[in-house]
Amino acid sequence: MANPDRQTATLALAHALSAAERGLPVIPLSPTKLPALRSPHHDDAPGTARCRGECGLPGHGVHDATTDPAAVRALFAAAPWATGYGIACGRPPHHLIGVDLDTKGDTDAVASLRELALRHLFTLPPTVTVLTPSGGRHLWLTGPPDVVVPNSASRLAPGIDIRGSGGYLVGPGSVTAHGAYRLAPGTADRDPAPCPRALLHLVAPPARTRTKPATTRAPHGEGLIAFVLAAHEGQRNTRLFWAACRAYENGLGNSFAERLVSAALHTGLTEEEARATLASAARLTTPPRTDR
Template identity: 65%
Template sequence: MSENGDMANTALAHALDAAAHGFRVIPLTRAKLPAVRSPHHHDPVPLPCRGACGRLGHGVHDASADPEAIRALFAAAPWATGYGIACGCAPHHLIGVDLDLKHEPRVDGAAALARLARRYAFAVPHTVTVLTPGGGRHLWLCGPPGLGVPNSAGRIAPGIDIRGTGGYLVGPGSATSRGRYRLAPGSPAWHPAPVPPELLSLVQPPVRTPPERATARPSAVGAPGRDAALVRFVRESQEGRRNDRLFWAACRAYEAGAGDELAPALIEAALHTGLTRREAEATVASAARSATGSTGRTLPPVA
């Protein structure tokens, strides 16, 4: 058997072990991306789909704890060398705390978490801890049922990324282009600790005050502050990132209660980048559904 075949079998074995403990998994490539190719990549106008078409290839929406479904996923991606664990799913309602470690510029997520723990008076739990090839670590925590935790990058502190609903963590035993993920010495296996209430409050998005409706909002393109920045962010999109940036901006607008007013300007900005009106309108509609209750993909904040 080839080296790739050996790694795929190893990844499958680890994934099945995780599933036996209630975690939902998907196969990953060496680049830590979902390994099953999208069934929509040849569509002339790809529309948002979370698996309703019945085919494999919808990223974390394919995640399953059923052994036969997992074997089918890996059979569809024999190049897989790792596996991802979906966050936010029952029974664990997993929340991942990704602690980066970088030297240039200096970023230490573990130290940042320790500072937050001191400031907000909570103890960092002894929980499942996965060491990353880059020197960082992932902490696995159980969230409360019925409460979706959003994905974020550096929002609560530099060097701390949060993986919540719609996100996934690279599972221990996965092989990537940078090395292998492994359980930290002394770490419990498959039994994440409950998230401290103080930390749960930090990873939730800030409560937004609904805007006054008594007076008309200025036109979004000419508005100062956030609205103008969101429109500009979409207008400056490059090919390959246009839908993603439009989706992200529309989500932020709807979360702030300004989605309906700002949507036309965001769509016009997307048309300026070369998207068709149908693509732009479908992306904004998907963002509206995601931001107003249904879970979906969450994109990283603007760099």
């Protein structure tokens, strides 16, 4: 019988091959949840051009991710200490978006996500859900191929991290120093569900529009007003929420609120809707008090 470490490594490879068969690009992970293979450029001189796998050697983190069974086996053979695997997000064919919900301490990311869903009128579809050793969960969603979703930590709300292009999720069946990752009951046979459009607007940066160079610099915050005023029906509330979050994060929220409300009214929102959206943005961007 194989020793526990070897058995864990064998199971990690088996789970990784199963994920690769479903079109999910994978890499081996160490018990610390970091890529198991050290970069071949670790000792390169500072300032050397960054390689993302063009050299053909393994050890480039998520850039090594592959669905080819032979390549997966080769990666795990080079890292026999791997006890888990990572799934690259943002890659075809699924263009995976991971919603990482934390529940540590006073953080209740599940409740925060529910509040966002109510505020922005979207419903989370049944999808693949992975339970983490700390009691949190990862929701797997798919995005459109022409939208690049960046990685973020607690930007939407405390405890909600987004794994997008260049990021990875710890795959179910992985064993880490803190425990095992496993599929939530009833989700094993599901495919990742499409990300609701309203949630996609929140996690993806707004599309940049080309404008003529300004002869003078616009006053601080004018771009946020212009962003709200450019909203079409179906995106007015989302644009206002995004602009309000940026305003509060940059210390403009309180002094800028009336101008944002005025811009929202111009797009067709009611004053009640606009002020409720600003209140939600203020709640989600203001750190909780710790002097209790």
